[in-house]
Amino acid sequence: MNDRQELAGFLRGCRERLCPADVGLPDGARRRTAGLRREEVARLAGMSVDYYARLEQNRGPHPSRHLLAALARALRLEEDGRDRLFHLAGYVAPEWSSGADQHVSPAILLILDRLHDVPAQVMSDSGDVLAQNAMAAALLGPNVGRNVVVRWFTEPASRLRYRAADADGMSRAYVADLRAALVGRPDDPRPAALVTRLRAGSAEFAALWGEVGGGRDVGGQRDVGGRGAVGGSREVGLTVRHAEIGEITVRRQVLVAGEAGLRVVVYTAPAGSSAAGRLALLRVVGVQTMSA
Incomplete structure (x- = not known):
């Protein structure tokens, strides 16, 4: 049963026990009360x-379950705290998930917080952005709770x-990542459903997915090989256009986390390069002046 009063108290207690440093945020001006501010929790959870x-x-x-999972990550809850949060909201806690409601341990989020000088985000292997640091939000836009593969192929903006x-390189990287998720979790219906959705909604995705014949049925269609992409993409070069700073050329590096289905994606530039200087400037500019 949904216990709204207990849920409200639990959220307040979890927020008040955290300080900005616990979640990778600067202390800022003097705080009148202990803990994080509500707006900080909301920003971390993408709501x-x-x-x-x-x-x-x-x-x-x-x-929703999706919002509860985002709050569990924002409040740095361990699994037992995540389970209590779900129970108070009237849900059975998920035993395991690989989607947008996937749990990310505080240890993985601590690593993300420590990467304060480079953009970094935690993603599911099928493209859901589960958490991102301030640098990633400034470079790529606030995308927590969104699926970057769906956005890339169905939202031109x-x-x-x-x-x-x-x-083209980004498109192929996303297709490779999704193919790896499909092959790695053949009994999970969500990657197959996502492939079916993208095949129907994007001619580009359908063409890339079907470049090489062979494979097994996925959502009523044949799963094809696809240029040896089963291992997933690990490093891709790209140039990001920032409204205030200009073009920043980075390497998108995908690191496989110890937790099933998780990826830590880091965007780096060679030391001493102009791109590294622009990333340093981005850290100063921050999210406040970011344009959509």
């Missing part, structure tokens, strides 16, 4: 401040941050 405030005030709508010359 509106008003929505989160209403949850804490016992007057919010019933949160999502490509405006990148050069047209890099589009």
Whole structure:
């Protein structure tokens, strides 16, 4: 049963036990109360401040499993805390997930927080952005809770941050990552459903997925080989256009985390390069001046 009052108190208690350094945020001005501010939790979870405030005030709508998972990550909950959060909201805690409601341990999030001078984000192997640091939000836009593969192939505006010359490489990298997820988890229906959705919604994706024949049925269609991409992409070069700083050329490096289905994606530039200097400037500019 959904216990809204207990849920509100639990959220407040979890927020108040954290300090900015625990979640990779600067201390900023003097704080009148202990813990994180509501707007900081909301930003970390990828939701509106008003929505989160209403949850804490016992007057919010019933949160979805996806939002609860995002809150568990923002509040750095271990699995038992995540399970309690789900129970208070009236849900059975997930035994395991590889999608947008996937749990990310505080240890992985601590690594993300420590990567304060480079853009980095934690993603599921099928493209869901589960967490990102401030540098990633400034470079790529705040994408927590969104699937970058779906955005790339179905929302043309999502490509405006990148050069047209890099589009083919990015498309192939995303297809390779999704193929690796499909091969790695043949009994999980979600990667197959995502492939079916993208085949129907994007001619480009359908063409890339079907470049090489052979394979097994996926969603009623044949799963094909695809240029040896089963291992997934590990490193791709790309240039990101930032509205204030200009073009920043980085390497997108995918690191496989110890937790099943998780990827830590880091964007780096060679030391001493102009791109490294622009990343340093990005750290100063931050999210505040970021343009969509």
